[in-house]
Amino acid sequence: MKTISLYVDKGTILNKIAPESKIWYVIAAISIPALMGIRWAGIGMIAVSAVLLLYGKVLRRTLPFLGVSGFVLLTVLIIQGMFWWGNETPLFALGPAVFYVEGLRYALGILINIINILMSFCVLILTTKPSDMMENFVRRGFSPRFGYVFISVFQIIPQMTDTMSTITDAQRSRGMETEGSLAVRIKAFIPLIVPVIMSSLINTKERALALEVRGFNSRKKKTFLNEEVKTAADRYIQIALPVLILAAAIWRITQWLA
Amino acid sequence: MAGIIIEHLKYKYPGTDRLALNDISLSIEEGEFVGIIGRNESGKSSLCQAVAGLIPSFYKGAYGGKVLIGDLEVKKVPVDELCETVGIVFQNPFNQVTGAKATVYEEIAFGLENMGIPKDEMISRIDGAMELLDISRYRDRYPFDLSGGQMQRMAIAGVIAMQPRVIILDEPTSQLDPQGRDEVFQAVQNLCSQGITIILVEHNMEKIAQYSNRVILLDDGRLIDFDSPQRIFSRGDLDQYGVEAPVYTQICKRLGHKMEDTGCYPVTLEEAKTVLRQRKGG
Amino acid sequence: MAIIELKDLHFSYTAEEEVINGMNFIIDDRSTAIIGQNGAGKTTFAKLLKGLLKPTKGEILLNGRSTKDMTVAMLAKKVGMVFQNPNDQIFKYQVLDEVMFGPLQIGMDKAAARRNAEEALESVALSGLETTNPYDLGLSVRKLVAVASILAMDTEIILFDEPTIAQDYAGKERLKEIVRKLRSQGKTVITITHDMNFVADVFERTIVFASGKKIADDDTKSVFLKKDILERAYLEQPDVMKISTELGWQESFLTIDEFVGAIKR
Numbered sequence A: 001m002k003t004i005s006l007y008v009d010k011g012t013i014l015n016k017i018a019p020e021s022k023i024w025y026v027i028a029a030i031s032i033p034a035l036m037g038i039r040w041a042g043i044g045m046i047a048v049s050a051v052l053l054l055y056g057k058v059l060r061r062t063l064p065f066l067g068v069s070g071f072v073l074l075t076v077l078i079i080q081g082m083f084w085w086g087n088e089t090p091l092f093a094l095g096p097a098v099f100y101v102e103g104l105r106y107a108l109g110i111l112i113n114i115i116n117i118l119m120s121f122c123v124l125i126l127t128t129k130p131s132d133m134m135e136n137f138v139r140r141g142f143s144p145r146f147g148y149v150f151i152s153v154f155q156i157i158p159q160m161t162d163t164m165s166t167i168t169d170a171q172r173s174r175g176m177e178t179e180g181s182l183a184v185r186i187k188a189f190i191p192l193i194v195p196v197i198m199s200s201l202i203n204t205k206e207r208a209l210a211l212e213v214r215g216f217n218s219r220k221k222k223t224f225l226n227e228e229v230k231t232a233a234d235r236y237i238q239i240a241l242p243v244l245i246l247a248a249a250i251w252r253i254t255q256w257l258a
Numbered sequence B: 001m002a003g004i005i006i007e008h009l010k011y012k013y014p015g016t017d018r019l020a021l022n023d024i025s026l027s028i029e030e031g032e033f034v035g036i037i038g039r040n041e042s043g044k045s046s047l048c049q050a051v052a053g054l055i056p057s058f059y060k061g062a063y064g065g066k067v068l069i070g071d072l073e074v075k076k077v078p079v080d081e082l083c084e085t086v087g088i089v090f091q092n093p094f095n096q097v098t099g100a101k102a103t104v105y106e107e108i109a110f111g112l113e114n115m116g117i118p119k120d121e122m123i124s125r126i127d128g129a130m131e132l133l134d135i136s137r138y139r140d141r142y143p144f145d146l147s148g149g150q151m152q153r154m155a156i157a158g159v160i161a162m163q164p165r166v167i168i169l170d171e172p173t174s175q176l177d178p179q180g181r182d183e184v185f186q187a188v189q190n191l192c193s194q195g196i197t198i199i200l201v202e203h204n205m206e207k208i209a210q211y212s213n214r215v216i217l218l219d220d221g222r223l224i225d226f227d228s229p230q231r232i233f234s235r236g237d238l239d240q241y242g243v244e245a246p247v248y249t250q251i252c253k254r255l256g257h258k259m260e261d262t263g264c265y266p267v268t269l270e271e272a273k274t275v276l277r278q279r280k281g282g
Numbered sequence C: 001m002a003i004i005e006l007k008d009l010h011f012s013y014t015a016e017e018e019v020i021n022g023m024n025f026i027i028d029d030r031s032t033a034i035i036g037q038n039g040a041g042k043t044t045f046a047k048l049l050k051g052l053l054k055p056t057k058g059e060i061l062l063n064g065r066s067t068k069d070m071t072v073a074m075l076a077k078k079v080g081m082v083f084q085n086p087n088d089q090i091f092k093y094q095v096l097d098e099v100m101f102g103p104l105q106i107g108m109d110k111a112a113a114r115r116n117a118e119e120a121l122e123s124v125a126l127s128g129l130e131t132t133n134p135y136d137l138g139l140s141v142r143k144l145v146a147v148a149s150i151l152a153m154d155t156e157i158i159l160f161d162e163p164t165i166a167q168d169y170a171g172k173e174r175l176k177e178i179v180r181k182l183r184s185q186g187k188t189v190i191t192i193t194h195d196m197n198f199v200a201d202v203f204e205r206t207i208v209f210a211s212g213k214k215i216a217d218d219d220t221k222s223v224f225l226k227k228d229i230l231e232r233a234y235l236e237q238p239d240v241m242k243i244s245t246e247l248g249w250q251e252s253f254l255t256i257d258e259f260v261g262a263i264k265r
Helices: A019-036 A039-055 A059-083 A101-125 A130-139 A144-173 A182-212 A232-257 B044-051 B104-114 B119-132 B148-160 B178-193 B205-211 B229-234 B247-255 B269-281 C042-049 C072-076 C095-105 C110-123 C139-151 C169-184 C196-202 C220-225 C227-232 C239-247 C256-264
Strands: A090-094 A097-100 B004-012 B021-028 B033-037 B062-069 B086-089 B166-170 B197-201 B214-219 B222-227 C004-011 C020-027 C032-035 C057-062 C079-082 C157-161 C188-192 C205-210 C213-219
Touching: A019 A039, A019 A101, A019 A130, A019 A232, A039 A059, A039 A101, A059 A097, A059 A101, A090 A101, A097 A101, A130 A144, A144 A182, A144 C072, B004 B044, B021 B044, B021 B062, B033 B044, B033 B205, B044 B062, B044 B086, B044 B166, B044 B197, B044 B214, B086 B148, B104 B119, B104 B148, B119 B148, B119 B178, B148 B166, B148 B178, B166 B178, B178 B197, B178 B205, B205 B229, B205 B247, B214 B229, B222 B229, B229 B247, B247 B269, B247 C239, B247 C256, B269 C239, C004 C042, C020 C042, C020 C213, C032 C042, C032 C196, C042 C079, C042 C157, C042 C188, C072 C079, C079 C139, C095 C110, C095 C139, C110 C139, C110 C169, C139 C157, C139 C169, C157 C169, C169 C188, C169 C196, C196 C220, C196 C239, C205 C220, C205 C227, C213 C220, C213 C227, C220 C227, C220 C239, C239 C256
Parallel strands: B021 B222, B033 B197, B033 B214, B086 B166, B166 B197, C032 C188, C032 C205, C079 C157, C157 C188
Antiparallel strands: A090 A097, B004 B021, B004 B062, B214 B222, C004 C020, C004 C057, C205 C213
């Protein structure tokens, strides 16, 4: 199965609960630490996400995301550690580079926030079938056309990369160089890109016709083959999470008032 | 009644001077299997699109005359309603996959969901369509992983599930290998035996002769003839219209062997065998 | 005349499954059709011959020299390949420029490229369309533009991938003529196709592929007489041949002319 979707069905509870519950989880994971304003809350959420990902058997698939963002986060740590405006107390020095407590503490806050957001989104994306997620939105009143575009991209782009490799083959077969210096690559650009555009325009037109004759633009109220699954767990989650968010907000207000 | 009546149909694509369809009148009985032949650009696809209502709803341009399916006038019905009466299948199976569904089963449901068909009915229609096209065993496969013949049958199933009374197929097998082609023809014949009217464009004249009840011959947007395959392929002026008769017909023409009952040349392998056996044996 | 020799040719994309599974044969000056089901390895063979893929084991020798030692650009001067879908290559605004692109890429000067392009367009009967935008033409005509764009490169070997798809009677006749003409010019012509009538009409030799192996290789008529082989490869006889087979005649015929000639005799 060739798709750029990140979802894999591991048959765990996380795959079975409704997309909406997981969307609530993302909202809660981001808003609770933000509302509470305590660093430990963020770290706690990260730990919860990590447990969920482990439980959902997708923790390993999360690592590439952390790896890519880890590089960015490292630069944040270095830059803020050295240059943050409030830096006062030196912590350690690497040669001429001096790192300050305040800057590192500030960077750590950013780090926790980003990792938290990233991991909670992983809980949603890695365990939810894209079409289920979209159907969930369409049921809540989103435009089916928007939904279609969102979903089809996951499947049609991998198909387009096949077309692109055929086009490259066809042009190389006529003696065109595609590898080598920048000049060679620039020269190869037009012969490669024009067929890509033309063939995707042609294919898109054909696909549009095929969709049209299957009632894509129908104004009737859409029905769904797959029932919306809402287990007892979903009902519980979809009450508990908003309550927790609310509790965090109230807690924060009482802190202010105190 | 779902016969098709075409009256003085004329059509010109936007920005062109030539009539793609030039005063075509004909009528097709319900349940007929009709082949369309003619050279490239003779109007075969345009005629298909006009019967399916894509001309003039999707392709604009100058339009005259009428296409009636039963008592529906095609031009006056929006395509999203028309698809419950007439379905169309295109050449490239690949471009007919919606790309929004993870399994064959869900893919076939796509049109039904759009039409707001209740779930129970949806399931029975999908099961029926898969059985008719002999693809039930691919039910849980990823649509893009199917072979060409399987994918094309899935596309036909997606159209059939809408329960149209007419199905138009515009060169449905030209991209397929011989096995895929035979699978599709088998499936289409199956549809015809269920009483669905079939209109099929195909370059393979042997297949046209084998399956069609009647054949439409087009040239330069005009209807040249509409008759039984035997009479169409017995015409002496076919090369003038850029088509050739099935090889069986060509051989018998050259040998001057006609069928005794119809006075026409044979068009299928079976007919040619009968004639040649008689001649050679006698 | 070019000689193509396959020596224990293997190819696989993944470790589990071989797409080309040990092929040995020589392609000589006879026009050769390669037939077989989708997935039999036909297109992979074409890509190997063009150097677009490298053999995982074994080699292809072109006039005695291994294609492993040649780049795709070097091979472009020797082997021309017409791809199945013309939309995968056409990018110029005018037919003539499109047809001249290949010849210019392989180092022909402009005058020679133009001369070849005009000649090629004539042989596909498209003279007069030089300044037309290829995308204003129908798919079947556009495909003939792609054919011309390869013919104009004047390579020793020409390889067609499913040339008859979407062609009507006139287009098919035109392609048959092109094959005959190339053959008479001493070029090596190879086609990959599902169109058995096309094979019967113009190809002298036929090779059958199944699951990455060569399962038959002989003059066309002999191959089509091997019913068990055809069944194994999910192929069928050309239509003319079906008649004599079905009637159980001793003699069988590939083409209409042959059939009619024999009956009249």
